[in-house]
Amino acid sequence: MKKLFKVIGALLLIGAIALTVVYFTSNESLPKGEQGPKADALATKMLKALNYEAYKNTRFIEWSFRGKHFYKWDKKEDIVEVSWDVNKITLYTKEPEKSIVLVDGEKVGNKEILQKAIDYFNNDSFWLIAPYKVFESGIERRIVIHEGKEALLITYTSGGSTPGDSYLWLLNDKGMPVSYKMWVSIIPTGGMEATWNDWITTESGAILPTKHEMPVGILDMGDVKAYN
Template sequence: MKKLLKIIGLLLLILAVALGIYTYSKNEPIPEGEEGKKADELAQKMLKALNYDAYKTTRFIEWSFRGKHFYKWDKELDTVSVMWDDKRVSLHTKNPKSSIVFVKNEKTNAPDILQKAIDYFNNDSFWLVAPYKIFEQGIKRNLVNYKNNKALLITYTTGGSTPGDSYLWILDEKGKPVSFKMWVSIIPVGGMEATWNDWITCESGVILPSKHDLSIGSLDMGNVKGFN
């Protein structure tokens, strides 16, 4: 038994060292950029490329996240139906205390489930509409020279579930996002890249992503809809 435990311990040590080497080799520092007018101009160019006016006038957005979380969002009323497993939360995004929690279609008082719905919505909606929110309060914008092209570094100083996260938006010549690189608290490797090039134009004219590809797999956004 002692010999087996020693072997297991040695294997775990080798695994930890290998993981540390991998993390160190893949880790990228957050690039430095310039805050101000030029950064804001690039951000405006990105919004124009994505038809921001259509996003503002779109009332309803529906999608899912990895086939596990399902959403029906009424942007005008600031409410969203968040569904997973046998749970459903009628979430008030501006006033969470007014939200209603259901388990197996029965209304219940469950603060932990409500908080989970808030966290799910914050994360999963980010992967759908993040480009449209870059001028919201608590967001810092920097212009970065990335591979001899202009890129937009966004840092979330407040709000959401993980403030402090940064994303480097890589754009095409028209300003439309093709990918971003991430420096986030939940991923130990800085600079991991995710695609933003599987766009669809919805009924309302809003342009939304249908999936994202990462080195660790894909994020499927389900049957994405935007309508009025």
């Protein structure tokens, strides 16, 4: 038994050392950028490449997140059906107190489940529509030179579930996002990169991603649909 504990202890130590090495070799500092018209122009270029007008006029969006959380969002009415496991929530995004929580088909007044639905929606919708949000309130835009090209640094100063997070959007020559680097509270390593290049043009004309590739694996957005 003592020998087993020694082996486990050695493995844990090796794992801790490996994680420390990865952290210090891959951790990047948040870049500094310049706010103003140039940053806004780059953000506008990105929205144009993504057909923002089609997204703005889209009423319904459906998707899932890692095959675990499922969504049908009525953007016009600000209502989204959120479901996972035995839970189904009709979430009023602007008036959450009106939301309806069902567990195994029965209505309950469970505030913890409601808050979980709100947090899931904030996170999972971000991975679907983040580029479209760059001119919303509580957001700072900066232009950054990254590897000789202009990139767009977005910082969320308020709103959502994790204010203070920053994302550096890397764009192609047409302004389409190909990836972003993240400085976020839930990831200890600054500058982790996720792809934004598996796009589809939906029925409504909105351009949305179907998956993201990251160092820790693939984030699948499921059967993405957008229509009116």
